[in-house]
Amino acid sequence: MPQRNRREVVRFLVAARQCEIENLKHLLEAGRLVLSITGLVHRLQRERGASNLFLGSGGQCYGEQLQDYQDAATQAERELRARLGGWLEHTQCPHGCARFFARIATALHGLAGLPELREQVRARSIAVTAVMTGFNDLIRDLLAVVFEAADSAADPQISRALVALFNFMQGKELAGQERAIGAAGFSQGGFDDSLRQALLHRIDAQERSFEVFADFCDPQSRAAWQQVAASPHTSEVERLRRIACTRTLSGADGMETAQAWFAHTTHRIDAMKRVEEGLEAHLEGLCESRIEAAGSELAAADAPTAGFAALALAAAGPFATLFPDAQTEADGEARSPVLAAGIGAPLSGRSVMDLVHQQSRRLQAMEDEMHAARKALAERKVIERAKALLMKHRGLSEDEAHRFLRQTTMNQNRRLAEVAESVVSMAEMLG
Amino acid sequence: MPQRNRREVVRFLVAARQCEIENLKHLLEAGRLVLSITGLVHRLQRERGASNLFLGSGGQCYGEQLQDYQDAATQAERELRARLGGWLEHTQCPHGCARFFARIATALHGLAGLPELREQVRARSIAVTAVMTGFNDLIRDLLAVVFEAADSAADPQISRALVALFNFMQGKELAGQERAIGAAGFSQGGFDDSLRQALLHRIDAQERSFEVFADFCDPQSRAAWQQVAASPHTSEVERLRRIACTRTLSGADGMETAQAWFAHTTHRIDAMKRVEEGLEAHLEGLCESRIEAAGSELAAADAPTAGFAALALAAAGPFATLFPDAQTEADGEARSPVLAAGIGAPLSGRSVMDLVHQQSRRLQAMEDEMHAARKALAERKVIERAKALLMKHRGLSEDEAHRFLRQTTMNQNRRLAEVAESVVSMAEMLG
Numbered sequence: 105m106p107q108r109n110r111r112e113v114v115r116f117l118v119a120a121r122q123c124e125i126e127n128l129k130h131l132l133e134a135g136r137l138v139l140s141i142t143g144l145v146h147r148l149q150r151e152r153g154a155s156n157l158f159l160g161s162g163g164q165c166y167g168e169q170l171q172d173y174q175d176a177a178t179q180a181e182r183e184l185r186a187r188l189g190g191w192l193e194h195t196q197c198p199h200g201c202a203r204f205f206a207r208i209a210t211a212l213h214g215l216a217g218l219p220e221l222r223e224q225v226r227a228r229s230i231a232v233t234a235v236m237t238g239f240n241d242l243i244r245d246l247l248a249v250v251f252e253a254a255d256s257a258a259d260p261q262i263s264r265a266l267v268a269l270f271n272f273m274q275g276k277e278l279a280g281q282e283r284a285i286g287a288a289g290f291s292q293g294g295f296d297d298s299l300r301q302a303l304l305h306r307i308d309a310q311e312r313s314f315e316v317f318a319d320f321c322d323p324q325s326r327a328a329w330q331q332v333a334a335s336p337h338t339s340e341v342e343r344l345r346r347i348a349c350t351r352t353l354s355g356a357d358g359m360e361t362a363q364a365w366f367a368h369t370t371h372r373i374d375a376m377k378r379v380e381e382g383l384e385a386h387l388e389g390l391c392e393s394r395i396e397a398a399g400s401e402l403a404a405a406d407a408p409t410a411g412f413a414a415l416a417l418a419a420a421g422p423f424a425t426l427f428p429d430a431q432t433e434a435d436g437e438a439r440s441p442v443l444a445a446g447i448g449a450p451l452s453g454r455s456v457m458d459l460v461h462q463q464s465r466r467l468q469a470m471e472d473e474m475h476a477a478r479k480a481l482a483e484r485k486v487i488e489r490a491k492a493l494l495m496k497h498r499g500l501s502e503d504e505a506h507r508f509l510r511q512t513t514m515n516q517n518r519r520l521a522e523v524a525e526s527v528v529s530m531a532e533m534l535g
Numbered sequence: 536m537p538q539r540n541r542r543e544v545v546r547f548l549v550a551a552r553q554c555e556i557e558n559l560k561h562l563l564e565a566g567r568l569v570l571s572i573t574g575l576v577h578r579l580q581r582e583r584g585a586s587n588l589f590l591g592s593g594g595q596c597y598g599e600q601l602q603d604y605q606d607a608a609t610q611a612e613r614e615l616r617a618r619l620g621g622w623l624e625h626t627q628c629p630h631g632c633a634r635f636f637a638r639i640a641t642a643l644h645g646l647a648g649l650p651e652l653r654e655q656v657r658a659r660s661i662a663v664t665a666v667m668t669g670f671n672d673l674i675r676d677l678l679a680v681v682f683e684a685a686d687s688a689a690d691p692q693i694s695r696a697l698v699a700l701f702n703f704m705q706g707k708e709l710a711g712q713e714r715a716i717g718a719a720g721f722s723q724g725g726f727d728d729s730l731r732q733a734l735l736h737r738i739d740a741q742e743r744s745f746e747v748f749a750d751f752c753d754p755q756s757r758a759a760w761q762q763v764a765a766s767p768h769t770s771e772v773e774r775l776r777r778i779a780c781t782r783t784l785s786g787a788d789g790m791e792t793a794q795a796w797f798a799h800t801t802h803r804i805d806a807m808k809r810v811e812e813g814l815e816a817h818l819e820g821l822c823e824s825r826i827e828a829a830g831s832e833l834a835a836a837d838a839p840t841a842g843f844a845a846l847a848l849a850a851a852g853p854f855a856t857l858f859p860d861a862q863t864e865a866d867g868e869a870r871s872p873v874l875a876a877g878i879g880a881p882l883s884g885r886s887v888m889d890l891v892h893q894q895s896r897r898l899q900a901m902e903d904e905m906h907a908a909r910k911a912l913a914e915r916k917v918i919e920r921a922k923a924l925l926m927k928h929r930g931l932s933e934d935e936a937h938r939f940l941r942q943t944t945m946n947q948n949r950r951l952a953e954v955a956e957s958v959v960s961m962a963e964m965l966g
Binding site for chain 2: 109110112113114115116117119120121123124127185188192201202203204205206208209210212213215216258456457460463464467471472475476482489528529532
């Protein structure tokens with residue numbers, strides 16, 4: 105192989121590796137951003153609950169806690185903003201960054217409405233449902249950032265951890281909404297059709313989220329989640345769910361059941377918080393170990409970034425660092441004596457071929473590892489999109505769209521993602 | 536909304552738009568690279584045919600044409616290399632670039648083997664099958680670059696054009712391989728089991744490629760393709776395919792049929808070349824019109840790249856250029872009088888909201904438009920992966936793996952992509 109062509113091949117191999125490293129850098133930043141978001145979401149969920157109770161008690165109770173919770177949320181918001189501060193100084197623009205940045209812009213825009221919402225709560229000049237909607241929308245926008253982070257992740261392990269965390273956060277948020285809907289239903293003595301539908305939607309979507317979480321999480325988190333599922337509070341929640349769906353309650357019964365509902369769901373959600381902390385720790389650990397592992401690679405990769413001229417040397421030295429596996433393999437199998445010969449030795453055609461093959465194999469292995477995570481994300485995306493299209497074109501509420509999809513799934517004995525795919529394809533065909 | 540938060544929202548909106556523009560820039564370069572590749576692939580296909588005929592005639596015929604074809608291929612290779620030359624000076628690293636660069640490295644590595652292959656052809660020191668394999672592998676590696684370009688494209692129209700072109704190129708390459716396999720079978724008087732399987736595989740995969748092409752191409756190319764399909768040469772090819780699969784031929788019959796086969800398939804492939812040129816012209820036109828449209832946006836976007844301080848002005852001026860649709864919409868619907876007021880007017884909370892929503896809607900619309908193209912690419916990827924896994928784990932040849940997938944598809948009455956998906960998922964589960 106002529107020397108010039110060899111140099112070209114190596115240039116593109118090195119560029120490919122550098123892209124991977126750049127994507128990894130971005131991913132680590134995104135991982136840290138996600139950790140800031142989980143903190144903020146949890147505090148907003150707590151503030152939402154306290155705001156409801158404050159308004160429900162006519163401003164008599166929870167005034168002090170509300171202040172504490174608001175302060176905690178504000179602090180978490182500040183941390184998130186600080187993290188975002190340096191974000192745009194990175195010049196890299198990885199896949200999905202357009203959507204990622206647009207999601208961040210949407211979430212920031214939502215956060216800007218928070219002070220006014222809080223003022224209205226304080227002044228008790230706003231309905232409980234409007235407060236709920238305000239918090240729900242904001243939390244949904246924050247979760248959308250986490251989803252995009254997972255969707256643009258190109259590292260198999262971090263990607264799995266993000267898919268698990270996103271789905272868990274989604275499930276926990278739905279559990280929180282379920283708590284509020286159930287409390288409203290029980291305390292008014294029963295569930296009308298739309299309230300029951302809203303409840304069933306939250307239960308169903310929650311289960312789906314936790315199933316995906318369990319498919320992708322680390323073993324410790326899975327064990328922790330199984331403990332939550334096996335707790336007596338979960339059985340009580342199940343029993344009360346059944347009552348909500350089948351019985352009307354007398355007034356006195358209603359209030360009592362409402363309190364029991366609130367207590368048990370709260371226990372369950374608090375237990376979820378502990379599982380979430382485990383997921384966060386796992387993600388953080390992964391990010392840190394990837395940073396460490398990438399450290400030496402980054403240092404080695406930074407030098408040739410300055411100018412590819414350095415690579416024209418085509419010496420084994422830099423590649424031994426850039427392609428540690430290739431080096432090991434070459435050493436171990438003695439397939440590439442020239443590469444193994446060390447710095448200064450020219451790369452033979454054979455050793456370039458080793459590098460080319462080794463790189464392809466590694467990228468394919470990563471692709472394989474990512475397959476399931478990508479599929480889970482794609483399915484979620486298509487389900488959400490099908491819901492949005494049904495809402496838009498058929499004028500359905502989100503609960504109704506959800507029920508339509510579920511019923512079609514059951515009637516046709518197909519998977520939910522398949523039915524959603526048909527809806528989306530149909531919408532494309534119908535324009 | 537406080538002014539500071541507004542600035543943050545706008546910063547991320549602008550960053551999102553800049554990412555899109557950067558991705559578009561990269562895509563335009565990739566589109567031009569693809570055009571260089573189609574030219575090279577066509578010339579290599581021609582050289583492959585001439586090399587076979589040269590070797591088949593014991594070096595008596597086609598010597599001159601072979602030289603011409605080699606020179607033409609070498610010229611196309613030079614053009615491709617010139618285009619690649621400036622490639623790595625772009626600092627951008629869009630999605631999939633790691634795989635994209637790795638594919639280029641693989642193709643360049645393949646091209647490096649070409650001079651030696653040609654020498655062996657000249658010296659007639661190589662078997663026809665080895666020459667075929669050499670060219671087939673090289674063309675496969677070049678097509679893989681086109682596939683990655685399509686897979687990393689984030690512009691709906693260009694993405695569709697690339698999916699159409701890739702599948703057409705793939706179909707044409709399979710037609711070329713079919714021609715060679717058929718010529719071998721007919722001239723030896725009949726097809727043994729493995730040759731018949733190889734032929735059926737090429738026919739079947741060809742049809743699949745042309746179906747996807749027809750789903751994604753522009754109307755003119757589709758009409759041109761229908762003409763090819765309706766030509767008498769195509770009917771003759773069909774008739775000869777049937778003979779290949781069902782009959783044994785006597786020696787004399789065989790040679791005559793082989794010549795007829797070669798003539799008709801060649802006519803058909805030449806007609807394909809004209810369709811391919813139409814696809815290339817369409818892609819080129821798209822790239823050019825996107826360059827023109829992006830021109831003013833790029834100019835406007837380049838200023839804020841230097842420092843986001845400029846954006847802190849939060850004036851309508853730059854955004855009118857960066858977000859032309861938002862401006863039009865705002866003007867038209869008079870929903871954002873402040874934005875419509877023109878340069879120098881501060882962005883109100885309302886107009887920022889308009890920008891946020893407009894951006895989300897636009898990204899969603901793009902996502903919707905990309906849905907079908909992405910699905911086609913994902914399905915192809917999973918089918919290729921399933922084949923590779925079957926070859927590796929079951930020790931099948933590519934033809935056998937293909938037949939296994941097809942038969943399972945028919946037996947289970949499922950889609951090919953679904954069966955492939957099951958194979959890949961199973962392999963994941965089995966480790």
